[in-house]
């Protein structure tokens with residue numbers, strides 16, 4: 001198996017890595033467009049039904065995260081969503097390079113996502129355990145919880161974020177001077193939650 005030599009990912013399943021690589025390709029596309037590099041794919045019946053990336057700068061809309069972009073595509077597609085149902089994502093799995101934020105984690109729960117796999121933690125806004133466990137530990141009287149598993153291409157997910165943040169973000173309202181910043185390459189260990 002191609003990933004056998006990666007001792008950091010002993011329990012990582014190759015099929016999930018395959019989909020996560022597709023999500024990472026979307027993160028690369030985001031980076032190429034000067035967006036915070038987060039990408040995702042939604043998989044149903046063993047194939048990708050939607051792929052998306054962060055577009056918050058392009059659309060000047062802080063809610064345009066990769067996950068919500070993809071969800072909009074899925075719900076607007078008559079073949080993927082023939083009719084309104086309570087949980088349109090109940091047979092759909094999300095692969096996203098960064099832990100979904102609280103906003104996206106909540107939307108995913110309300111739409112009944114089957115399961116989530118992600119790369120690295122989102123220390124500031126993470127909604128699958130890092131800041132708040134919107135996926136499961138937050139009790140809800142109606143919407144079922146979903147499992148969210150970290151650690152798929154985690155190092156790559158961290159490094160692509162760093163590559164973005166060491167570069168001048170010309171889309172920021174007040175661009176910061178980052179000329180003194182260097183690209184760190186050491187990856188901190190994951191804190192189990």
Ligand SMILES: [Zn+2]
Pocket residue numbers: 065066067100101102103104105
């Ligand atoms: Zn989000």
